Amino acid sequence: MKHRTFIWFILPSALAMFVFIVMPIVSVLVQSVYAPHEQVVREVESCSVFGCTKSTQVDQEATKALRDAEPLGRFVGGDIYSDRNHLAVSEIAAAWRSSPRLGSFVQQVLNLPFYGALAFTLTYTALVTPLSLILGFVVALGVNAMPRLLRGGLIFVSLLPMIVTPLIGALILFWMVDARGILGSAIQYVVGDPSLSVKASTPLMWTMLIVYGVWSSAPFAFVVYYAGLQTVPQDTLESAMIDGANRWERIRYVVIPHLLPLTTFMALIKIMDNFRVFEPIVSFNAAAHAQSLSYFIYSDLGGETRLLSSAAATSMLTIVGVVILLSPVLMRTWRSFGRSAA
Numbered sequence: 001m002k003h004r005t006f007i008w009f010i011l012p013s014a015l016a017m018f019v020f021i022v023m024p025i026v027s028v029l030v031q032s033v034y035a036p037h038e039q040v041v042r043e044v045e046s047c048s049v050f051g052c053t054k055s056t057q058v059d060q061e062a063t064k065a066l067r068d069a070e071p072l073g074r075f076v077g078g079d080i081y082s083d084r085n086h087l088a089v090s091e092i093a094a095a096w097r098s099s100p101r102l103g104s105f106v107q108q109v110l111n112l113p114f115y116g117a118l119a120f121t122l123t124y125t126a127l128v129t130p131l132s133l134i135l136g137f138v139v140a141l142g143v144n145a146m147p148r149l150l151r152g153g154l155i156f157v158s159l160l161p162m163i164v165t166p167l168i169g170a171l172i173l174f175w176m177v178d179a180r181g182i183l184g185s186a187i188q189y190v191v192g193d194p195s196l197s198v199k200a201s202t203p204l205m206w207t208m209l210i211v212y213g214v215w216s217s218a219p220f221a222f223v224v225y226y227a228g229l230q231t232v233p234q235d236t237l238e239s240a241m242i243d244g245a246n247r248w249e250r251i252r253y254v255v256i257p258h259l260l261p262l263t264t265f266m267a268l269i270k271i272m273d274n275f276r277v278f279e280p281i282v283s284f285n286a287a288a289h290a291q292s293l294s295y296f297i298y299s300d301l302g303g304e305t306r307l308l309s310s311a312a313a314t315s316m317l318t319i320v321g322v323v324i325l326l327s328p329v330l331m332r333t334w335r336s337f338g339r340s341a342a
Helices: 003-032 060-069 089-098 102-110 113-144 148-158 166-176 182-191 202-229 234-242 247-275 279-283 293-301 308-341
Strands: 041-048 051-058
Touching: 003 308, 089 102, 102 113, 113 148, 113 202, 113 247, 113 293, 113 308, 148 202, 166 182, 166 202, 166 279, 202 247, 202 279, 234 247, 247 308, 293 308
Parallel strands: none
Antiparallel strands: 041 051
């Protein structure tokens, strides 16, 4: 394909990516280095027959004139990124100087809002991504090994978590782990503590969110893996069987290498998706025990005071985190394509 033809071929996609991806990111970046103007307050003296009193009130005209002159706000540079609600540079330095032990220092850092949200986000991503891929792969292998007559029903059952609305699925699990629900009562019976509440325990709440994440994400991996299993070369599998390879050895040396590109693709998708975890926290009403970076942004944008600059800074840090997490997978993909091209 000629260079000119190629440019005209990709131009619509490039323009769409620039308008819908690049420009919003640039806009958020600009917003993150500007803070809203503070209201102009002036002192007013009012006098009466009983004497004069002084009070302060907002000068609406001066405030409006200031905002009209600088609509973006006042430039603060990286101050928002380094404040206590984000990277907390000064707080971490103080904790490092005052903490004699590493455990105490880590505990103080995790008590900071941004790092607490980052800890849950990374934990959720690190556990849900591989566990959902493994569960989807195991279910795909099991369904693929069943007689064709039973596969239709099994596929439908396996896809139910994806078919059910995420909010409904989360609420069902939320009711099940209640003290009066079947799972909540079972946990109390096993532990031997009738007063144990999953909703009141931070570790149990994290566990429940991760279980829900695996349950809701596994069908996507199942669909992709099941489709990939239909493309495994049967000649290679038959040759392995003739050579005496058992089922596990055929899966390990034939099926898994064949599905490795699909695994890389799904890992990229699920890392990006899980790093933006938000809905389970809202559905389970778990903000008191677990907050993600996306929920952190939601909190800044909600309420009467909309902290746009704070939300923008958190959004940029989230984008940086996603890029860092995707870098190993992208580098491995780049190297594998480089070797195949050579």
